[in-house]
Amino acid sequence: EPEVTQTPSHQVTQMGQEVILRCVPISNHLYFYWYRQILGQKVEFLVSFYNNEISEKSEIFDDQFSVERPDGSNFTLKIRSTKLEDSAMYFCASSEPSWTVNTEAFFGQGTRLTVV
Amino acid sequence: DAKTTQPTSMDCAEGRAANLPCNHSTISGNEYVYWYRQIHSQGPQYIIHGLKNNETNEMASLIITEDRKSSTLILPHATLRDTAVYYCIVSLNDYKLSFGAGTTVTVRA
Numbered sequence: 696e697p698e699v700t701q702t703p704s705h706q707v708t709q710m711g712q713e714v715i716l717r718c719v720p721i722s723n724h725l726y727f728y729w730y731r732q733i734l735g736q737k738v739e740f741l742v743s744f745y746n747n748e749i750s751e752k753s754e755i756f757d758d759q760f761s762v763e764r765p766d767g768s769n770f771t772l773k774i775r776s777t778k779l780e781d782s783a784m785y786f787c788a789s790s791e792p793s794w795t796v797n798t799e800a801f802f803g804q805g806t807r808l809t810v811v
Numbered sequence: 812d813a814k815t816t817q818p819t820s821m822d823c824a825e826g827r828a829a830n831l832p833c834n835h836s837t838i839s840g841n842e843y844v845y846w847y848r849q850i851h852s853q854g855p856q857y858i859i860h861g862l863k864n865n866e867t868n869e870m871a872s873l874i875i876t877e878d879r880k881s882s883t884l885i886l887p888h889a890t891l892r893d894t895a896v897y898y899c900i901v902s903l904n905d906y907k908l909s910f911g912a913g914t915t916v917t918v919r920a
Contacts, residue, residue: 737910737912740908751906784852790906792906800857804853804854805852
């Protein structure tokens with residue numbers, strides 16, 4: 696069964712450092728997303744990406760965050776200058792848009808980011 | 812997106828059906844009801860979704876009331892591996908899912 700893969704599974708970084716979280720979406724999917732979940736809290740939407748541009752973003756997704764699809768297979772989330780409060784599990788997801796039938800989003804297993 | 816209300820937690824006996832309720836009284840006509848689950852901090856997993864009609868797949872059944880103000884997810888034969896947090900989400904599509912606190916379902920042997 697196709698799956699969304701994320702690397703690394705766990706990333707520890709020092710406050711103020713840049714971090715890049717990587718995702719390989721399912722190959723025929725066209726919509727890509729990042730969500731995050733702070734420990735013990737809800738899963739929160741960050742950003743959606745389609746046709747090489749951001750289609751929607753939440754208030755959390757400020758100037759410190761950026762997304763990119765650098766090579767047609769990877770989808771990355773960059774945090775420029777990490778803060779302690781960026782510590783969370785980050786989930787990548789993808790879906791295949793269908794203009795007639797809604798399709799589901801497939802989520803990766805997540806990257807646990809710890810900022811120290 | 813419309814707000815949903817789910818019980819905080821529920822227990823279920825292994826092998827029995829688990830019926831998970833969800834209220835969404837402010838749902839609009841073109842919003843779907845989605846169900847996802849999250850097993851122990853893994854990535855959320857899609858279960859099922861529907862608009863008006865009842866739906867069934869290999870994982871579960873979704874029963875939506877005629878007025879669409881509530882729905883029930885049915886896991887027909889719960890196993891220990893079904894222990895998870897179950898999220899009922901009302902949305903126009905799956906392009907931006909708004910997860911609430913969900914229902915923590917514990918399946919007991």
